[in-house]
Amino acid sequence: MEHTELVAIENLTVRYGKELALDIQSPVVIEEGDRVGIIGSNGAGKSTLIKSILGLVSYEGSIRTRLGMEEIATHMQFNEYTDSMPTRYIMEAILQTKISKNEKLRELIAYFEFEDCLRKKYQKLSGGQKQRFTIIMVMMQNAPLTFYDEVTSGLDFETRQKLVEKLVSWYRDRDTGLCIVSHYYEELEQLANKLLILDQGHVVDYGKKEELFRKYCGRAVLILNHSREKEALLAKYERLASPEHLIALACGSEERERELVELLLAHNMDYTRSSTDIEIIYTNAKERYYRKGAQA
Amino acid sequence: MREKRRKLVTWSMIVYELRNVTGNPFIHIFGVGMPVLMSILIARMAVDQMGAAMARTVQTSVFLGIGVLIPMATILMGYSVMQAQDLERGIPVRLQLFGIRSSVTICSRVISQLIFMAAAFLVYFGVGASALELEAPCVSGAILYGVCLVVFSVICFMMAHAIAALIKKFSITYCVVMILYFACMILGGMMGVSYENLSSPLKAAARLLPVTYFNRDFYTIWIGDSYRFGPMLQSYLFFGAIAGILLFIALKRERVRK
Structure with a gap:
């Protein structure tokens, strides 16, 4: 319309x-x-x-x-x-x-x-x-x-x-x-x-909102409260920019998301899944904006 | 989708502004209480000094002179202070965002001020007539007194609006209008020193103020005696020109800001 x-x-x-x-x-x-x-x-x-x-x-x-x-x-x-x-x-x-x-x-x-x-x-x-x-x-x-x-x-x-x-x-x-x-x-x-x-x-x-999420965060994101233990466990996975108290994991594909979810379940770790999280959109949009500015 | 524009004058806005005016206790004190008390006290003191034979003349003269304090207190002082306070707090902008144009606010304020002033004069004349021996006016005298008061009030309104718009701060506006108010009272001969006893420079300044003519000369006009209107007219032109210039500057600054 x-x-x-x-x-x-x-x-x-x-x-x-x-x-x-x-x-x-x-x-x-x-x-x-x-x-x-x-x-x-x-x-x-x-x-x-x-x-x-x-x-x-x-x-x-x-x-x-x-x-x-x-x-x-x-x-x-x-x-x-x-x-x-x-x-x-x-x-x-x-x-x-x-x-x-x-x-x-x-x-x-x-x-x-x-x-x-x-x-x-x-x-x-x-x-x-x-x-x-x-x-x-x-x-x-x-x-x-x-x-x-x-x-x-x-x-x-x-x-x-x-x-x-x-x-x-x-x-x-x-x-x-x-x-x-x-x-x-x-x-x-x-x-x-x-x-x-x-x-x-x-x-x-x-x-x-959805377009911006896809642009900056991909398909979906898993969000966890930050801890050293989680940091070590998730070190090899692609991370998105996030506020210091959070860890944001990018789920570029369904397989990757499943893998991450299984890992978190196996370690009994709480997480939130989102495909619209505004705080993560904001943080990543800002980070990319200034990175691009610095490169230019 | 476009909303209907509000009328320039609406009853609800007039009532709103009237509540605004009457909600200010200082207007009641300075605009009604003080003129009533001053006219009675000064008139009686003057009669004591000048003798009972002059009672009617003296009391009427004092009463007519003190009456000018009503527009000065309600409009020059009351309106400017209220407007400055509103501007400082962003109230006119808030009203504009609700679709109430500043012209609507100003029109409603003019009307509400006039209503309040008319009510104040009713009280003033009611108390004056019962407490003092007042001379009955001739028709032309009463009309001229009313016309002069309305013209003076309009000038006061222009000046008050301009001062508030230029200063935009409650405290400074209050200070400026208080100085103006007492300067007019002193030079107008209402604070114990009559025009005749002023020094030459102060006499020159007093001649430029309509207040002086209200206090000194209006008895002559009131009873219909012959009177030279030239100097009084000049004082209105002078006072009006000052108010006009101030208002022009204030409106121009407002337009530049927009």
Whole structure:
């Protein structure tokens, strides 16, 4: 099915003073139905990219979109509201509705257990309650394109899980575009079908999750917690780049995978199999990007 | 798919901004409480000094002069401080991301400020009429008082918006508008030193402020006596020009930033 382009970015440069914050040369296109996970370490340019698309920072280059600012729903990393009144009045004014007359809004408020917070002023809310307040309003916008910038930061584990579940079910049958900035890869496993990998302002790679996995990791990967014993046992097998606390074994073929699994079973070693692991994609994409850069 | 654009003025945004204004306790203190108290205290003190025969004249003159503190406190001080605080915290940007254009916010704020100011004047006149002996105005005097207050309020709004947009910091904006507020009160003759007792340079500065004419001359206009409007008009033009220039610079800087 042909999808409509929502945003197309090309030759984009953003500078903060003399510092280069973002440099996107090859086209990055976000289409209807895309669920783009934007990943990268701090200072990679993730939030700057969102701000550029929203026109909140000045940039050079091209960001093409048919959407107006009001057609892009955004949960920013930091969201502030007035402290002069209870949150229910802020919500009603922003959404141009009455909570008592809007069933969809009441459902969302109930789902996020926000009823008691409606009487409180924004400054009196906890970090998690503040996040939920913005999320409810962002979801109510029902925009063609939505950004969530570190939407689950500051939330406890249970609320985070619940929120991700809600986001997954909310966007499941919708054809809208979704861009999620997150440091929690397990959230993106559930939410994203594409990845935009950024590092120090540069695009390491952009594409479908499965394609990127095949490109950088092969067919499948077995992931184990690192130990000297495992290191010695698996020394002769092809390894993928991984965070220090993990060992990632490449399974280029079914035979190799079977061989590895039997070996691990024989030694009673725990492992995880994946063909979409975002952390391993990210680590290997970055490693190859810099290796290529060094060779060039 | 394109959403319908919001109207420039909506009742819900006006109510929201009105809650914003009334949620600020300083506006109630400086914009309502202080003018009411000051007008009663100063008017009674002046009558004690000048004698009962002058009671109506003195009390009306003081009352009309102190009334100008209401737009100064609610708009010049209250609005600029609120706007600077909002800018510092990124609230206008947050609202824009929800599709509420800054023009909608500004329009709603103008209307809510005017509503609050009208309510403040109702209280002011209500308490004044019951606590003081006020001279009844002639029709033209009452209309002119209202027109001058509205024009002065608009200028205050322009100045407040510009100061907040240029400074963008709550603390510095608060400091600047407090200095302006008390400077206007002192030069306008509301802090115990009348215009006649000011030094020549200060007199020259006072003549450029509409506040001076509210405090010193409005009784004459109120009762319909003949009055030379030239200097007062000049003060409005001067004050308006300063506010206009500041607003122009602020808007231009905003456009360059975008």
